[in-house]
Amino acid sequence: MYDFTPPSAADKAECYAQLAEATAALVDGEPDAVANMANIAALIWQFVPDLNWAGFYRTIGEELVLGPFIGKPACIRIPFGRGVCGAAAVTAATQRVEDVHAFPGHIACDAASRSELVVPVLRDGRVIAVIDLDSPLPARFDAQDAAGIEALAALIAAHI
Ligand code: SME
Numbered sequence: 001m002y003d004f005t006p007p008s009a010a011d012k013a014e015c016y017a018q019l020a021e022a023t024a025a026l027v028d029g030e031p032d033a034v035a036n037m038a039n040i041a042a043l044i045w046q047f048v049p050d051l052n053w054a055g056f057y058r059t060i061g062e063e064l065v066l067g068p069f070i071g072k073p074a075c076i077r078i079p080f081g082r083g084v085c086g087a088a089a090v091t092a093a094t095q096r097v098e099d100v101h102a103f104p105g106h107i108a109c110d111a112a113s114r115s116e117l118v119v120p121v122l123r124d125g126r127v128i129a130v131i132d133l134d135s136p137l138p139a140r141f142d143a144q145d146a147a148g149i150e151a152l153a154a155l156i157a158a159h160i
Contacts, residue, residue, distance in 0.1 A: 002026065002039075006047040016148030019047040020155055027159040036159045037129075038068035040152070044133065045070040048145070052112050053134035056160070057085050059127055064089055067129065074109040083107035088118040088130045094146050098139040110134060117141040119149040123157045 004022040007014045022043050027036045037056045044054040055069020057078060064078040064085055081090045083105055088095045095118040100106045106116075113134040121129040131149055135141065 004043065004046060012144050015047050016151065019043060020151055023152060023155060027156060033160045034068060036156065040156060041068050041070050048133065050135050050137050050140055051133055052110055052136045053132065055132060056129050057132060058129045059089060064130065072110045075107055078107065084116050084118045085130050085132055088120050089127050092120050092122060092127050094119045094150060096141050096146050112136040114138045115140045117145055117149060119146065119153050121153040121157050121160065129160060
């Protein structure tokens, strides 16, 4: 059994430091990408408060395909350039969206979502996946959240 206890949500830096530590421990020595993405999605869900969706889309050809996640069933295929995830994939840059209704082309998978953070996972300079977090709270994600998930993306790039 793995029993990770997240610290108080008030201390965001500590939350992301411990999320990284727990992730490193879980993926260590495990070569299966699906198992690792499933556990990482579960850890994000446990350590990052106020989410309604957390998970992965993987680059397959010229589109993103749904990977392991926690939340409501989501759209399966997203072409590069479409929605927030597609923008992250095509630009290889983090997308932090304070109001999803104001983002042109946002793809609504859960009507409850109000804000979104999508971070590309890069391996050898190529976007191999994106980490997608949705929140029912407007402007839920700040620069510290982006930095925390970017650090996580760098940590897992060789394990997914
Ligand atoms: N909102 C995303 C689609 C994926 S779901 O949020 C899980 C987008 O616009 O790319």
